[in-house]
Amino acid sequence: MTGGAARLLALAAAGVLAASPAGASVTRVPAGDGARQAVAGAAAGDTLVLAAGVHHGPLRIERGLTLRGEAGSVVDGGRRGTVLEIVAPGVVIEDLAVRGSGTRALTIDSGIHVIAAGGVVIRRVRLDDVLYGIYAERATGLVVEDCHLHGRATPGDPSGEGNGIHVWYTPDARLAGNTIDHFQDGIYLSFAHNTLVAHDRLQDNARYGLHTMYCQQNRLVENLFTRNVAGVAIMFSNHLVVEGNDVLHNRGPRTYGLLLRDCSDGEFINNRLVDNTVAIFMDNSNRNRMRGNLIQDNGWGLLMFSSCDGNEFAENNVIHNDYPVALDMRRTNNRFDDGARGNYWSDNAPYDLDDDGVSDVPYSPVTAFAFLSKQYPDLAILARSPAVAALGVAERVIPAMRPSEAVDRFPLLEPVAVSGGGTRRAPRATAPAWATLAGFGALALFGLLGLLRGWRAP
């Protein structure tokens, strides 16, 4: 959001002034204490344009008006209670900065609090220094677009409070293009059915990037979840579509990329889960389909409890994970192929005599060590031990050692071409570190000279 665009919008608003129908007015509110009175005096359909500068909150909007900010306009709540409270349907908040909510979770101190009001639109709003960002209850059809929300929670601190966008008992919400960081959960959805979460960036939150409880038919499309304790935590929520998301760098002792608990009949397509401690965790979740996902450089690729049944896992790329799949069951009804094609496993050594791109030999993705360390988590301390590698070789030679019947009958020889993703590749520092370069160069030279001297000596 640029100041220029805001100015253009303000100009457009001024243009509307002349053309607006009778009854709907556009009023410019100068900075200071006038906003509260202006909001109280406006009628439904009116537009209030907040001039640049600090406007003192809190404001309570009781009619369906449009509140728009010029570039540099801020509504400040003075760190007491909620800054902007919306209790009327059809309110539009645009191009505004909101800051300084109170600090009590009990009274839901938020930047914007929508209560029992349908069709509210919040667009290009910047929220700073707030406990909750946007808290919406009974707000059917809520739209939050292109907002920046920045909270007070420290990443990884479990005592952090307040969510970025908290939606409760609200169907058909649309949350798109937002950047949300430093809250407890970036987005929290509870009894929010048929929600669309798209193109959001959820990062550096104290707990989850996205957390859903008791939601049906939500769609999560092309979001980025990074550096949260869990990227996406979906609980008691069925019939989800999760497509084209990037779930990256969620690392820590108890950290997950995608956490599914009591979550069934979902579709998980073309997501990229990279560099998480556990890429996908599943408990009591059934009949989900996972296809076309990239699962790379994670500790655990898929960690599944025996409470899961009938999930299908096909045409995914499972690359360089320490444990591709860990189960705690010997027999399983979860499928690792769709009957014709399986997955690409980087640590499989397949061969394909009939040259159809599918290995002639089934692949068992659950190693004995993964199985054991799933049962006795303390054993994970042996990870990367040569002994464990030796155990892996022994398993390959002696199939009777396989701990689980989970098997991919049609493992693929080449990685599946995954569509989408790739656009938000994390930038990396490539500048050479000259001091270390010199240090290691000296070390190599020292070794070389030492060796030469030893060889040359009489």
Next chain:
Amino acid sequence: MNAFTHGAWRRIRVVAREEYRRALETRWLFGFTALFAVLVLGLSYFGLAQGREVGFQGFARVTLSLMNLVLLIVPLTGLMLGITSIAGSSETLALLLAQPVTRGEVLLGRFLGLAAALSAAQALGFGGGGVVIALNAGFGQIPGFLALTALSLVLGWLTVAAALCIASIWPDRLQAMSIGLLLWLGLVVAYDLGVLGTTALLRGAPLQAVLFPALLLNPVDLVRILVTLAVGSGALFGPTSAVLAGMFGSHAGIAVGVTVLALETVLPLAIATRVFSRRDW
């Protein structure tokens, strides 16, 4: 420093220098140096190239792959180098012992010479690998790699000391080498398999109380855990990593780790000196 210790130190250095030269002449160390340098450089370069193509992490994984290499071949080389230095070389040894040097000086000198030779060989490999990583990955991955370098050197000294101990107790070359190989297999593979099996047998008995001390006692495990924590992949250890990070994240924890490694070097060396001094060579 009085004249006596000064003289002792001078004699130790003479023995060490001679041993260093002798060690570099052996095919063991030449093979190790070449293999190690090629593998470290290759893994650093190709590991990074692969990481770059895919575009993620990679660097920590390169260090961890190198660690697996170190855990396998550094102890083996250290053991073989130390054993062949004493066991089965009774003629040269007898000649050396006829000189005006004490046996303790001979043993200490040989230890220092061998440790220096093994360190020089590793310095070449690690230095080259470090240059490749520093060129491609910047500074971020260097601490983990540095920890690997330092701990690999320590692992080399530690196994040389163990080898001198073995060779002093069993002067027959074949016997000493068999025992050395057994020790290597034990440290690298059998120990962890034993821990794994015991844990499965105990079925969820309070594990950490047994598991942690058991792993701290094996230097190969200790190095593996320290390096994995240093590259920031501690999460690999699952829930246990929180405990480990608490332990080795503190100065006290690191001190414990270093002390254990130092003890495991000094103790075999002390035993070796004692046995070596009493034996009729």
